[in-house]
Amino acid sequence: VRVRRPARLTTLGARLLRMRSALPSRGPENLQRPPLGPASRLGIPRPAMTAHSFALPVIIFTTFWGLIGIAGPWFVPKGPNRGVIITMLVATAVCCYLFWLIAILAQLNPLFGPQLKNETIWYVRFLWE
Amino acid sequence: MGSMFRSEEVALVQLFLPTAAAYTCVSRLGELGLVEFRDLNASVSAFQRRFVVDVRRCEELEKTFTFLQEEVQRAGLVLPPPEGRLPAPPPRDLLRIQEETERLAQELRDVRGNQQALRVQLHQLQLHAAVLGQGHSPQLAATHTYGASERTPLLQAPGGPHQDLRVNFVAGAVEPHKAPALERLLWRACRGFLIASFRELERPLEHPVTGEPATWMTFLISYWGEQIGQKIRKITDCFHCHIFPFLEQEEARRAALQQQSQELQEVLGETERFLSQVLGRVQQLLPPAQVQVRKMKAVYLALNQCSMSTTHKCLIAETWCAARDLPALQEALRDSSMEEGVSAVAHRIPSRDMPPTLIRTNRFTASFQGIVDAYGVGRYQEVNPAPYTIVTFPFLFAVMFGDVGHGLLMFLFALAMVLAENRPAMKAAQNEIWQTFFGGRYLLLLMGLFSVYTGFIYNECFSRASSIFPSGWSVAAMANQSGWSDAFLAQHTMLTLDPNVTGVFLGPYPFGIDPIWSLAANHLSFLNSFKMKMSVILGVVHMAFGVVLGVFNHMHFGQRHRLLLETLPELTFLLGLFGYLVFLVIYKWLRVSATNAASAPSILIHFINMFLFSHSPTNRPLYPRQEVVQAMLVVLALAMVPVLLLGTPLHLLHRHRRRRRRPTGRKEDKAGLLGLPDASVNCWGSDEEKAGGLEDEQEAEEPTVNVQVESFHRRTQPVHRHCSQETCLSSIPRRSLGPLAVGHRQPLTQFLSL
Numbered sequence: 001v002r003v004r005r006p007a008r009l010t011t012l013g014a015r016l017l018r019m020r021s022a023l024p025s026r027g028p029e030n031l032q033r034p035p036l037g038p039a040s041r042l043g044i045p046r047p048a049m050t051a052h053s054f055a056l057p058v059i060i061f062t063t064f065w066g067l068i069g070i071a072g073p074w075f076v077p078k079g080p081n082r083g084v085i086i087t088m089l090v091a092t093a094v095c096c097y098l099f100w101l102i103a104i105l106a107q108l109n110p111l112f113g114p115q116l117k118n119e120t121i122w123y124v125r126f127l128w129e
Numbered sequence: 130m131g132s133m134f135r136s137e138e139v140a141l142v143q144l145f146l147p148t149a150a151a152y153t154c155v156s157r158l159g160e161l162g163l164v165e166f167r168d169l170n171a172s173v174s175a176f177q178r179r180f181v182v183d184v185r186r187c188e189e190l191e192k193t194f195t196f197l198q199e200e201v202q203r204a205g206l207v208l209p210p211p212e213g214r215l216p217a218p219p220p221r222d223l224l225r226i227q228e229e230t231e232r233l234a235q236e237l238r239d240v241r242g243n244q245q246a247l248r249v250q251l252h253q254l255q256l257h258a259a260v261l262g263q264g265h266s267p268q269l270a271a272t273h274t275y276g277a278s279e280r281t282p283l284l285q286a287p288g289g290p291h292q293d294l295r296v297n298f299v300a301g302a303v304e305p306h307k308a309p310a311l312e313r314l315l316w317r318a319c320r321g322f323l324i325a326s327f328r329e330l331e332r333p334l335e336h337p338v339t340g341e342p343a344t345w346m347t348f349l350i351s352y353w354g355e356q357i358g359q360k361i362r363k364i365t366d367c368f369h370c371h372i373f374p375f376l377e378q379e380e381a382r383r384a385a386l387q388q389q390s391q392e393l394q395e396v397l398g399e400t401e402r403f404l405s406q407v408l409g410r411v412q413q414l415l416p417p418a419q420v421q422v423r424k425m426k427a428v429y430l431a432l433n434q435c436s437m438s439t440t441h442k443c444l445i446a447e448t449w450c451a452a453r454d455l456p457a458l459q460e461a462l463r464d465s466s467m468e469e470g471v472s473a474v475a476h477r478i479p480s481r482d483m484p485p486t487l488i489r490t491n492r493f494t495a496s497f498q499g500i501v502d503a504y505g506v507g508r509y510q511e512v513n514p515a516p517y518t519i520v521t522f523p524f525l526f527a528v529m530f531g532d533v534g535h536g537l538l539m540f541l542f543a544l545a546m547v548l549a550e551n552r553p554a555m556k557a558a559q560n561e562i563w564q565t566f567f568g569g570r571y572l573l574l575l576m577g578l579f580s581v582y583t584g585f586i587y588n589e590c591f592s593r594a595s596s597i598f599p600s601g602w603s604v605a606a607m608a609n610q611s612g613w614s615d616a617f618l619a620q621h622t623m624l625t626l627d628p629n630v631t632g633v634f635l636g637p638y639p640f641g642i643d644p645i646w647s648l649a650a651n652h653l654s655f656l657n658s659f660k661m662k663m664s665v666i667l668g669v670v671h672m673a674f675g676v677v678l679g680v681f682n683h684m685h686f687g688q689r690h691r692l693l694l695e696t697l698p699e700l701t702f703l704l705g706l707f708g709y710l711v712f713l714v715i716y717k718w719l720r721v722s723a724t725n726a727a728s729a730p731s732i733l734i735h736f737i738n739m740f741l742f743s744h745s746p747t748n749r750p751l752y753p754r755q756e757v758v759q760a761m762l763v764v765l766a767l768a769m770v771p772v773l774l775l776g777t778p779l780h781l782l783h784r785h786r787r788r789r790r791r792p793t794g795r796k797e798d799k800a801g802l803l804g805l806p807d808a809s810v811n812c813w814g815s816d817e818e819k820a821g822g823l824e825d826e827q828e829a830e831e832p833t834v835n836v837q838v839e840s841f842h843r844r845t846q847p848v849h850r851h852c853s854q855e856t857c858l859s860s861i862p863r864r865s866l867g868p869l870a871v872g873h874r875q876p877l878t879q880f881l882s883l
Contacts, residue, residue, distance in 0.1 A: 114650075124645075
């Protein structure tokens with residue numbers, strides 16, 4: 001059983017490289033094309049299990065909230081409420097970005113996995129994959 | 130609207146109002162809403178002030194208004210709200226208003242009295258007619274058939290002189306619930322020497338005063354004997370019955386009664402028409418008059434707070450006015466006093482007291498400023514936490530609420546209120562609960578919006594998770610690699626996915642919490658840990674922000690020593706202990722993985738040991754030399770505590786002592802600074818809250834103890850302010866964020882699992 005190395009935050013490039021190398025190489029062949037369950041014949045769309053990168057969401061969301069919090073204030077029209085609007089933009093960006101960041105960091109290196117009922121396991125195994 | 134960063138500059142303005150124009154000037158100022166009057170006659174009781182007569186007149190008028198309003202409401206009519214601009218009327222108009230109101234009130238009283246009397250009369254007539262109309266025929270028939278023997282006694286009395294044995298009648302009406310009691314009493318008291326018949330009226334009659342319908346019982350009592358008659362009358366008096374004269378020739382009587390009651394009803398109709406006319410006039414006159422008299426009373430109360438100048442030619446008023454509004458104030462005074470041909474003057478005077486806090490808000494920011502003010506109104510020119518509260522308050526609510534579906538409902542409800550806010554129906558609603566919601570519509574809007582966002586992060590829509598992206602946990606990989614055949618699954622009800630196994634954990638969910646956790650039985654273990662750590666991080670960030678905001682206060686009030694003696698120690702304490710905790714949390718998230726999950730270090734144990742300076746051998750360190758670092762941080766933080774408590778007082782004491790050692794220099798300065806003899810008429814408030822900038826100009830005669838006490842007061846007040854700022858910014862203790870966020874989901878999950 002191969003073990004994953006923990007994800008780390010260093011420079012962006014090194015991070016990307018390490019992400020790619022740290023990801024499992026998809027394990028045994030049967031995971032590449034999971035065996036189709038009985039539901040596939042019914043044409044029900046199934047979400048496939050895919051590897052999630054860490055770098056891409058970080059880049060996307062940092063850019064998004066950075067645009068709102070840092071670039072946004074420059075575009076607020078002059079008026080009596082300019083100060084309040086800029087404060088609101090920056091505070092929103094900081095709060096929402098921090099909240100999302102905490103959520104993704106908490107799931108980066110899980111120490112334990114979900115405990116599922118046997119029915120759920122059977123269902124998920126044959127319907128989701 | 131100026132910036133809400135800190136409250137506006139407010140100046141003490143002295144107004145000189147010539148007596149002729151004082152009323153108009155104050156009325157004009159009241160309409161503009163520019164100033165706040167200071168009470169210069171605080172030592173004088175309310176009954177000894179100058180304009181007490183006028184105030185009393187206004188109050189009497191208001192009493193009459195109340196009476197009129199009650200009458201209007203009794204008639205079931207509604208007073209229309211006053212419209213248009215209604216300034217306070219000049220004093221000579223008060224007489225006219227008074228006369229009109231008095232006349233209306235008197236008319237109303239008369240008409241009401243007449244109406245009452247007429248209705249009582251009508252009621253009597255109706256009863257009489259009903260009593261006569263009732264066919265107590267068997268009795269009468271019985272008396273008629275005997276004809277001549279009517280006058281003969283029905284019983285042959287054994288002898289002895291008898292009273293007049295003619296049959297007499299008593300006819301009347303009694304209230305239905307008293308009828309049986311009356312009947313019984315009559316029977317027992319008169320021992321059978323009477324025949325009483327009771328009959329109920331067909332239709333109910335209205336009670337004249339209360340208007341309730343009541344069905345009366347009419348009775349006809351035939352008796353013989355004078356004494357019996359007296360007894361009967363006494364008994365019926367007792368029972369408050371209405372007695373009417375009874376004659377056999379009814380027809381003429383009844384016709385007369387009919388005519389009388391018809392006339393009476395016509396008169397009653399006329400009276401009621403006149404009454405509604407009067408009420409209509411009251412409806413027209415009352416609302417504007419109420420507003421005008423209230424304004425007039427307010428003007429006189431304000432004038433009562435002014436003091437008279439020595440020449441008795443003008444009134445001196447002291448008011449607080451925003452510095453920005455000074456030109457407008459002077460223009461208003463000029464305009465209103467020009468009409469009288471005199472001129473009123475306003476000029477700014479220095480003051481030692483702390484001016485009031487003025488923050489201009491619009492309808493959006495007003496509700497948030499209200500929340501902040503509920504915790505405590507900030508000092509003059511202190512940094513205002515409200516603009517940050519606009520976002521942090523709804524955000525912290527959303528962290529606890531966190532549901533896409535419910536958040537969306539809240540958002541749509543608030544949006545509906547906001548879009549319809551200018552409709553008159555919204556403002557006129559009387560329901561208090563609705564007014565509460567309507568007043569907080571912008572708050573609800575933001576709370577709903579943030580709740581949708583946090584709902585996406587928590588992955589909860591009506592407490593159900595959704596897979597926007599595919600999950601990062603692969604059950605098939607675990608099943609295949611651990612040999613979970615169907616038989617194995619049938620034997621074991623609960624199985625755990627192990628992130629150590631290759632291919633089971635494929636990466637963190639990019640936006641929010643992975644949907645697999647909603648299917649897991651141990652989801653609380655994960656979510657609790659996540660939410661507790663999240664609360665700690667958010668709380669520490671907020672508190673650090675609050676401390677940093679304090680820097681602006683210290684710079685503005687020129688108290689730079691507080692930067693070194695308060696802000697720095699506070700930041701060191703906060704970040705050294707709780708900032709370090711945040712660091713531990715994030716470090717563990719990044720560095721500790723499932724490879725050695727069994728021996729994963731516990732942050733809680735590390736944190737406890739940090740304070741107790743102890744060591745747990747089973748808990749491995751997170752990084753090398755962790756204990757040394759922690760010991761240093763704790764010592765540093767504890768060393769900051771005496772600096773926080775004693776730093777500022779000692780510094781001020783030192784400065785005070787230094788000033789006292791140079792007394793000669795200071796005296797000249799003092800004379801030059803306070804050259805105007807006590808500019809303010811009412812200046813020596815013993816306020817503890819003097820603006821920090823005036824510190825250097827204080828009298829040097831204070832005893833040492835006073836300085837200590839004062840600086841300690843000033844020390845605790847900023848702590849108060851800090852607490853209030855922090856509690857404003859993180860208005861819920863951060864520990865409770867987690868359980869509240871978890872608790873949202875439980876009820877629906879329970880419900881769905883039923």
